[in-house]
Amino acid sequence: MFEQTFKNIDDILHKDSGCSSELDYTEQTSWMLFLKYLDDLEQDKKINAELMFEDYQYIIDEEYRWSSWAAPKVDGEFDYDNALIGDDLMEFVDNKLFHYLKGFKQRAESPDTIEYKIGEIFGEIKNKIQSGYALRDCLEKVDELRFRSQEEKHELSHLYETKIKNMGNAGRNGGEYYTPRPLIRAMIDVVQPKIGETIYDGAAGSAGFLCEAFDYLSKKEGLSTQDLDTLQNETFYAKEKKSLAYVIAIMNMILHGIEAPNVIHTNTLAENIADIQDSERHDIILANPPFGGKERAEVQQNFPIKTGETAFLFLQHFIKKLRAGGRGAVVIKNTFLSNTDNAAIALRKELLENCNLHTVLDCPAGTFIGAGVKTVVLFFEKGSATQKTWFYELDPGRKMGKTNPLNDNDLKDFVALQKTFSDSYKSWSLDIGGLDASFDLSIKNPNVEEEAPLRKTSEIIEEIMTLDKESEAILMSVRGLL
DSSP states (O other), X not given: OHHHXXXXXXXXXXXXXXXXXXXXXXXXXXHHHHHHHHHHHHHHHHHHHHHTTOOOOOSSOGGGSHHHHTSOXXXXXXXXXXXXXXXXXXXXXXXXXXXXXXXXXXXXXXXXXXXHHHHHHHHHOOOOOOOHHHHHHHHHHHTTOOOSSHHHHXXXXXXXXXXXXXXXXXXXXXXXXXXXXXXXXXXXXXXXXXXXXXXXXXXXXXXXXXXXXXXXXXXXXXXXXXXXXXXXXXXXXXXXXXXXXXXXXXXXXXXXXXXXXXXXXXXXXXXXXXXXXXXXXXXXXXXXXXXXXXXXXXXXXXXXXXXXXXXXHHHHHHHHHEEEEEEEEEEEEGGGGTOOSHHHXXXXXXXXXXXXXXXXXXXXXXXXXXXXXXXXXXXXXXXXXXXXXXXXXXXXXXXXXXXXXXXXXXXXXXXXXXXXXXXXXXXXXXXXXXXXXXXXXXXXXXXXOOOOOOOOHHHHHHHHHHHHHHHHHHHXXXXXXX
């Protein structure tokens, strides 16, 4: 039922002149989902308070609650007589509702509260739906969704993930928000986070790394009430620069079960890494930072290794944000392993000398749908220099793309062999002590014989002429003997 509801909402938005792509559909669905979620959350908390003979203080004032303006009901039935529609609905949403919700940021006690998140979201997002009748239809469809049970939340989170994935094919920058979930799960399997450790992503996108890490940890057996509270409030931390991604990250984490996501809307690279304190460091970093960007000179001043390459700045940030003994798993372009510019060489030196780069996963083209670049995943532990690095060349045995995406089975061999750094046809180890001053890590798989390069046509013709002459000489010799 939920899947059909999502399709119906997309169909409505597709016909509205204010929404033009999958990015717009996801954005507009997100703010409506968020308000419906808040209403269900408040209803649940009110019921729990009544069972304890306590009064419940609503977060949202009555006029602005979902059940008052979006889906008014009488005796459980939709109240069409009092439901806002058309221009009246647009006037309320654009000029009253969003203004009221935006004000929560100033009224909230601290940034880690749900009130602050409400203010942040509605300070960044706008209602793009232009027809009050289309908006009314969307609201009624969203009202069909329920967030009450874990099963319902699980189904909704799965559908929302599908919407995020589809954004990758929607043009503009949608692809930045989606990292294949099988790859994320393999990264988590290697890093193996534990309850009580903090997990950080400074380039959160849709928060896929944190959502998958939450799923991984929340499924552990024997979790106590304290463990669950730790997962909710003291485990996951993120930063995201772009407004749409920030909103999607919060909604995605909420649907996965994290009620007040600790996501900050900020430019991570604007922070001078020299100012990072011990209290701000984390046990685990999971990330796929954007690459190919060109950061301004004033941003580069925040880093000891100056470079315009966004991913290189993020890697410096991540190394600094890790605690001693902390573990990182970061996706980066494979050219990082071999670039000969000063910044790349200095950054490889920094990584190898201050961290144990124990594993490099070499991913094939097509791992990221819609992106032609090849990537690697760097797995490292901070605090000791690298002695040996284990490489694994991922080869699913097929051309990957939209119809043949990466799956969990593709990565089983990698996860299994990585536990013992075993050599195989696809894996090998490199002694870092043998590297030259460039710290070049682009070592080819020694288990695969390189094919002989194709010869030039002129070389082939020359060889044929030589063989012809040799054959002619032999024939002449034979004739002489006769």
